Every structure is written in C-alpha cells, then in structure tokens.
Amino acid sequence: METKNSVKFKIENMDFHYGDFQALKNINLEIKENEITALIGPSGCGKSTFLRSLNRMNDLIENTKVDGSITLDGVDIYKDYDVIDLRLRVGMVFQKPNPFPMSIYDNIAYGPRLNGIRKKSVLDKIVEKSLRAAAIWDEVKDDLKKNALALSGGQQQRICIARTLAVEPEVILMDEPTSALDPIATLKIEDLINELKKDYTIVIVTHNMQQAGRISDKTAFFLMGELIEFSETDKLFSNPENKKTEDYITGRFG
Amino acid sequence: MTKTTVPESHRTHKYIDPEKAHQRVKKRVMINNIAHVLFFLTIVFAMAVLCVLIFNIIKDSIGWLDWKFITGKLSIKPEKAGIKGVIMGSALLMAVVAPVTLFVGVATAIYMEEYSKKGAIHALININIANLAGVPSVIFGLLGLTVFGRLFGLGSSILAGGLTLSLLVLPNVVVASQEAIKAVPNSLREASYGLGATKWTTVRKVVLPGALPGIMTGSILALSRAIGETAPLVVLGIPTLIMKIPTGVMDDFTALPIQIYYWTLDTVLTKEYANLAAATIVVLLGTLFVLNSAAIIIRNKFQRRY
Structure with a gap:
C-alpha cells in the first residue's frame, strides 16, 4: 500500500554530533505529506535528536553539528531557511505539557499575535478553530480566561497542540506527547492525531509500540544512532526485515 | 468515547x-x-x-602600592604609611561577619521555608526581611552604635563593627537562601519523606546540598558588600588613626573602606594621601575580585541540574 503522497521532508546522509559524541549516523529517510511517521527505539537511540533537527530545535543547544542535508519541500532547512520561517511551518509539541502561565486564550493567541494578527475578531476565530481542531473546545469554551496551568495534564497537552495549530503549520513534530498522560487522555490525543493527519504531516516519537502501531502509517526504528529499518507500519510490525527490529518489537531487548 | x-x-x-x-x-x-x-x-x-x-x-x-605599603604600619607621613593594620582589621571583621551571617541567615531561611506555617504572619515577616534589605546602611550603623556599642558596651571594637555589618547583610543572605531552598524541587523532599526521613534529615541531606550553590553565592556576595561598607563603621566611631595592629575581636580597629574614606578626606591637607587612598582601593578591589571569583567557582562546581 505505497501511498502517492508527495515527499515533505527528505533527509540524506545526515550525521549529528553533540561535541565529540556522534548521536546520529548516516540517516536517510523520506517523510511524506499527510502521513503519520512514528519514530521508535530504545532511550538514547537518537530518535528525539532526529525529531528536533527537523525544526532546528537543536540549534538552541551549544556545540552541536549537523552534516548531510535535510530538505523541506526541496529547500535545505539548514542552508536556505531562516530558522524563524522554518518554525512557522514546522510546529512542535513536547513531551511534558508546557502551556505558558497565562490564560487559555492568550496561550493560543501567542503564535498568531507574533504573526501580526491583532484584530480581536480574527484572533477569536483562530482560537476557536484551533481549540476545536485540538478537540478541547467543548471543555474550555466557557473558561477561555482561565489560567491554562489550572487544567488537567491531558487538557494541557491538547491546549499545547491547539497552540501549535494556531500558527497554521504544515508539519507537526511530537516528542512523546502522551508519555505523561493517563490512558483515557492518551486515547483522546491519539484520536486527535489521526484526525489531524488530513491537514498536517505528523512526525511522532513514541516509546509505546502499540501506539506506533495504532496511529502511524510509517515507522522508523532507530538503534544506537542508526536508522535500522523504515517501512510501512504494518509491515515493520508484522514482518520486519532486520533481526534487530524483530528483537526490539518482540521485547527481546531495549 | x-x-x-x-x-x-x-x-x-x-x-x-x-x-x-x-x-x-x-x-x-x-x-x-x-x-x-x-x-x-x-x-x-x-x-x-x-x-x-x-x-x-x-x-x-603606581609607585605607592608595594610590599612595604602592604606590610607597613600606618603613619602621618605618606611616604612611610602602610596598611598592615588596616588589612588585619578588615580580615578580623570578616572573621566575625562570615560565621554570624551564614549561621543566622541560613537558619532563618530554613525556618521560614521548611518549618513555619505559610500564613499571614509568614508573609508579613517575608515582606519585612525584604524591606530590611533596602534600609540605608547609616541606619544600621546607628542601630549598631546603640545596641552593640552602648548597650552591650562593645564600644568601637571589631566585634561591634562585625555584628553591625552582619545585621546589614543578613536580609540579603536570608532572601538568597530562601530562593535557593525554594528552587529545590518538591519531588526530592517527597522522595526523602517517602523513605521515612524526618524533616531535619530531609533538610540536612537533600534540601541543603541542593540549595548550597545558591546559598554560597548569596553569602559571598553579601560578604563582599560587607567588606566594602563604610557608613555604619563611621557611625560607630572608628578612630581616625590607629597605629596598633589589632590582634583580637575586642581591639579597636580601622578597615579598608574607612581608611580610604579618611585618606580621601585628608587629601586637602596632604596631596599624597590621594595616592595612598588609590593604593588601598586597589587592595580592596583585589580582595573583592578574589571573593567574587570564589563565588562563581563555588557556584559552578556545585551546580546541580534538576
């Protein structure tokens, strides 16, 4: 079932160094539009590092180095992009819910305001649209002035997703977005991710292999900084080509 | 769903x-x-x-600051004057200020953050500690003169000066220590209590080690403020010219900032006193540089990330 979607991210011969430590070795990978790509592998295998290089979040860490090329719609994101422009197009949701200490409304409006949207009527529409898209509108619509930190963890994470959506990105990166949440909240977020696929390209790091199996179209398995196997999720889980992949998904190590 | x-x-x-x-x-x-x-x-x-x-x-x-100046005794004649006694005065002063401030300051902070109930009184005390940090140092000098100098009969001794300076910098140490203690995550306290530890054990083994870099930095910065303070000591009535080198905390004394102050005043009488003041300032700045470097090194060495 090879999809016909066009390539969004193309990663070629990518190496990544933290100082002397090589965290990623010769990664080659294509991420396609309107697909969910899951990154799995044991802790420290480089999957988060890989995710964070897609919107140059690693630029914030000193003494790091990227080699090879990463292109977004054919444009090199490390050479031909202003990093601010890049992050407008590639949003990110983090592991721990991290809403700003301000009202729900202001959390969502933060990004649009950066982009020069000042009109209350437009902001209102964006806030509603984003909260609806993040499937939390019905729960908070009467409390938009409430501090976002007063919400539960699952609600906070959906606020963070809504905040990312409000900037209207094309790609959303998610770094273990449900690892701090309970099963019900996790299901809600998974449901949401599936829904978001229609409009966005999603790359998600997860430690939960059932989750990768449930929501993703493609899965990439990382081990010790190398990309061991990358294929359709169904194939990777039912019929892996590499022995290491099979050992990992059947729980024999990792 | x-x-x-x-x-x-x-x-x-x-x-x-x-x-x-x-x-x-x-x-x-x-x-x-x-x-x-x-x-x-x-x-x-x-x-x-x-x-x-x-x-x-x-x-x-230049030309005035040499080994003879640092090891010599005070004199009315500029070319003979040295500041050994002045350095000793400042050193002994710090020997009083450092332990008193550190002990009282940290103990207060521990009580305020770990033991006391967080109610209206707690808030009121907190506000007043912060206010004390903003009281002009002359006022502390008057307090020291009244309480330590007159009431306790310590006169203008090193002990009286040291206690006065301690009072002056205590609010800063308390506030810095409180902030450092607050920055220790609650999860660490809970982990300690969860193993059956008492409050004191938790404070001693978990909270204080975690807060140490912040406490040390705050305390050393407070000490470097104390070593440069002039006004409270002037109010205490430190004598203008002391030839005797102090050896104990009950001796009369003069300190680096005081000496700078008097020599600067006397520049109208003898022009060379300006050079003596400059040389003393260099010594004081050197001391401050060493103290503040120590603060930064200690902070970096013990810095923990949660």
Missing part, C-alpha cells in the same frame, strides 16, 4: 497569510538584531565605565 470530528470549515480556513507572515519574519528578525545590539552596547558601556575607574585608580597608585 465520542469521536470528535472537526467541521470542514474550521479545518481548511486559513487565517494567517504565509506570504505576510514571511514578510513579518524579516521585520521581526531585524527587531531581534536591534535588541541584540542594544544589549551588547549596555555591557560595553558598563565595561567602559569600569575600565576608566580602574585605570584612574591604578594610575594614582
């Missing part, structure tokens, strides 16, 4: 024009660069002022 479906209109309608957003990025990056330059200029300005100051002082002290 009900599946949430998003209405088509909410999904596809775009409110942000990518082209306009891109144009704004250029403007926003420019504003960022302007801010960068402004912040850089402020530090250039601060460094320039500091350099001029240090340059002037060092220029005045």
